[in-house]
Every structure is written in structure tokens, then in C-alpha cells.
Amino acid sequence: MKAVVAALAVNLGIAVTKFAAFLITGSASMLAESVHSxxxxxxxxxxxxxxxxxxxxxxxxxxFGFGRERYFYGFVxxxxxxxxxxxxxxxxxVHKILAPEPVHDAIVAFVVLAICVVLESLxxxxxxxxxxxxxxxxxxxxxxxxxxxxxxxxxxMEDLAALLGLLFAFTGVLLSVTTGSGVWDGAxxxxxxxxxxxxxxxxxxxxxxxLIGEAxxxxxxxxxxxxxxxxxxxxxVIHLRTSHVGPDSLLVVAKVAVPxxxxxxxxxxxxDAAEKRVREAVPIAETIYLEPDIYEPGxxxxxxxxxxxxxxxxxxRRPDARHPDPRRAAGSEQDTGSLGRRLTRARLGRGPxxxxxxRAPSRSPxxxxxxxxxxxxxxxxxRPSRGPKAR
Numbered sequence: 001m002k003a004v005v006a007a008l009a010v011n012l013g014i015a016v017t018k019f020a021a022f023l024i025t026g027s028a029s030m031l032a033e034s035v036h037s038x039x040x041x042x043x044x045x046x047x048x049x050x051x052x053x054x055x056x057x058x059x060x061x062x063x064f065g066f067g068r069e070r071y072f073y074g075f076v077x078x079x080x081x082x083x084x085x086x087x088x089x090x091x092x093x094v095h096k097i098l099a100p101e102p103v104h105d106a107i108v109a110f111v112v113l114a115i116c117v118v119l120e121s122l123x124x125x126x127x128x129x130x131x132x133x134x135x136x137x138x139x140x141x142x143x144x145x146x147x148x149x150x151x152x153x154x155x156x157m158e159d160l161a162a163l164l165g166l167l168f169a170f171t172g173v174l175l176s177v178t179t180g181s182g183v184w185d186g187a188x189x190x191x192x193x194x195x196x197x198x199x200x201x202x203x204x205x206x207x208x209x210x211l212i213g214e215a216x217x218x219x220x221x222x223x224x225x226x227x228x229x230x231x232x233x234x235x236x237v238i239h240l241r242t243s244h245v246g247p248d249s250l251l252v253v254a255k256v257a258v259p260x261x262x263x264x265x266x267x268x269x270x271x272d273a274a275e276k277r278v279r280e281a282v283p284i285a286e287t288i289y290l291e292p293d294i295y296e297p298g299x300x301x302x303x304x305x306x307x308x309x310x311x312x313x314x315x316x317r318r319p320d321a322r323h324p325d326p327r328r329a330a331g332s333e334q335d336t337g338s339l340g341r342r343l344t345r346a347r348l349g350r351g352p353x354x355x356x357x358x359r360a361p362s363r364s365p366x367x368x369x370x371x372x373x374x375x376x377x378x379x380x381x382x383r384p385s386r387g388p389k390a391r
Contacts, residue, residue: 001051003127003155008044010123011037011162014116021112027103027176028096029169029188030112032089036165036196039085040158043077047151050074054246064287067246071211074150078204081158082197089193096186103185106177113170120166124159131156144202146217149247150210154203161199165192215309216242216250218316220282224252225313227277228290233270238295239306240313245287252278252288257295267292 015037022030050073058065103109131152135143144153172188175181215221225237235256243251256274258267275288301307 001048001151003123003130004044004047004051004151006126007123007155007159008041008048010119011040011044011158014119015041017112017115021109025103025105025109025173026101027106027109027169027173028092028101028182028185029172029192030109032092032189032192033113033116033165033169035088035092036085036162036192039080039196040162042080042084043154043158046073046077046080047154051151064245064251065249067244067249068211070150070247071207074154075204075207075211077154078200078207081203082200086193086196086200089189089196091193093186093189093191093193096189097183098186100182100186102180102182103173103176106173109173110170113166113173117163117166120159120162124156124163127152127155127159144206148210148214148244150207153206157199157203161195164195168192168195210244213243213245216244216252216282218312220250221309222313222316223281224254224278224285225310227281228254228256228274231274231277233273235270235274235290236295237310238293239304240309241306242309248284249286250282250284252282252285253291254289255291255293258292260294 015034018030018034018037021027022034047070050070053073054066054069056066131143134147134149134152138146140156144156147153168188168191172185172191175184175188216224221240221242224242225240228235228237235258238255238257241253245251256271258270262270271290271292274290278285278288
């Protein structure tokens, strides 16, 4: 939230400064930038309110908590950015183009715009530093699309749009002063409005996806599958479903394969142990449901996204822990080893193993030679029979 607080302080100061510059110069671009800064200030306030309300305790009506309130307020930010910022700026710009007016005291507008560039750059630097701690080498576009925290993408988009808007305002005022036509000032206001509408669309699209409910990232899903399968219980995962009920709260639902003869007490103990490992590996997994089931390969729908998530998670894991050992899942039950082997190989699309399974087990490592030795020892005291020539 450090980036949000910094952006709130900067935008509040910038809004007051821009309005003062508009009253002096009468520039439409300065007015558009003033409204833009007022909208940004309101947006930061909404983000802070949403963050506070999301920390309320769970209730009977909302058993999963209020984490998604942060997504809701992020979506409201996008709506305000579109209407208050974008639409108003376009309207004001079109009005100035149809009825152009000269810009007065342009030097005041240039000084104010220069100060605003410095302040917005400082706010953007704070947001970038916070985002780099979570970005982990990903591109900026991938980070904005994949992050589950609504505040950082909103602040990043606002600050970037603010800097580009200041550039448009500077260009519009400069061309108006150079040409003596107020049309350029109105064109600058229209450009700012179009920019804000584009930023609002991106923010709204991402917030809508989070508000509906997004699954955990591939890395988190791989950690969940590894935590369930790598324990001594060896519970192979059939399918996995996850959903963010907030940036810091994850719902995990998985179906695991268990032997048919496993007792209820032992089954409950294994599931409890697996849930504990998942919470240790993924601390934000607050709600976990593991459903035991008897695996039947013929009923598996490979097109099911929840099954594809498990397969993708196994591929993303390190090679030495990619697949569960079926013997670890067996425990004392004889049928579980074959269950785990069937499950693992069906998931990988392989056929039955060759070699070891094709040979019949034997007690002696060299049964052929042992039989020949016994035959020789049995025939040592027996005279060989002779044919007719020997008689």
C-alpha cells in the first residue's frame, strides 16, 4: 500500500496546482489534466477503503471473507477513470476545438507541467520499486495480467497515463502558443481523454477477471500438487481447482486417489497431513478441501481444465519429484501400488511398463543353470546305455 499512499499525496498536490494553472491560463489541456488528477486522487482513496474493508472477519453470510472487495473497488476505479477522467476530457477538448480560445500566460502552464512531471515520476518510481519485488523477472505486461493484487496495476497504469497526459498537455499548449490557434489546445485535451479511456479499459478488464475469480498461478499450483503427492501418504491428485477469494486468500479443491480398502480413520489422517503440507507450502491457502476417490482411468476427461492443471503442475516441478511414487501411496495395502502406477502412467499417456513386468518372478537368479547342475549330479552314478555295437 506504500505506492497507493504515495500516489494519493502526489495526486492531491498536483490536482490543486493544475486547477490554479487552469484558472490563470484558461487552457483546456490544463483543465483536462486537473480533472485527471482529481480522478486519480479519488481512485487512491477508493483503493485504501477497499483494502480496509477486505480485512473484515468472516460472517455466516460471507464464509470466505471479504477479500474480493479489493477487486470490486479496483473495478470502480476503472469506471471513474473512464467517466470522470476520459469522457470529460474528450468532451472539453471537442468543445475547445469547436469554439477555440487562446491560451493566456503559457509560461505558467509550462512551469506547472514541469513540476507535475517531476512529482508523477517520483510516484511512478515508488510503484515500480514495489512491483519489482513481486514481478520476479516477468515482463510488465505479464505482471499486470498475472498479479492478484489490484492496487499495484492500478497505480502503475495511472502514473504512466499521467506522464503521457502531461506530455500531451505540454504539446497542445506549445502548439497553441506557437500557431496562435486554440484548436491545438483542444486536441491535446482529446488526446488525454482517449489515453484515459484506454487505461480505464485495461484496468477494468483485469479487475473484472479477478472479480469473477482467477485460479492460482502455475507456480502456486505446482507447489500444491507437490505438497499433496510428495508426502509419505503418496496421494496422487486426480484434478485440482483453485480460486483467489482475495489477493492473500486462496481456495483449494482437489480430488485425490485412494485405495478402496483404506479405513476411514487412516484416510482422514492422510488427508489432514496433506492439508498441513499444502498450508506450509502455500501460506495463502486458507481454505482446502481434499475429496478422496477411487481412480478409474476410463472416466478421466482429459479436456477438463482441472485435470490439465494437474498435468501442467507436474511438468513444472523439478525432474526428481515430478511424479509420485505409487509404492509410497500403498502403505500396507496391496492394491494401492497398482492403483498409483495405473494413475501415473495414464496421466502421462504411456502404455504398460516393459521388461520387469514381462518376466515371471523366480527364486533363483539363474534358474536354468541350477536345473542343469541338478541333472548332472543325479546322473553321475548311472552307467550310460550302449547301443548294439557295444554288445
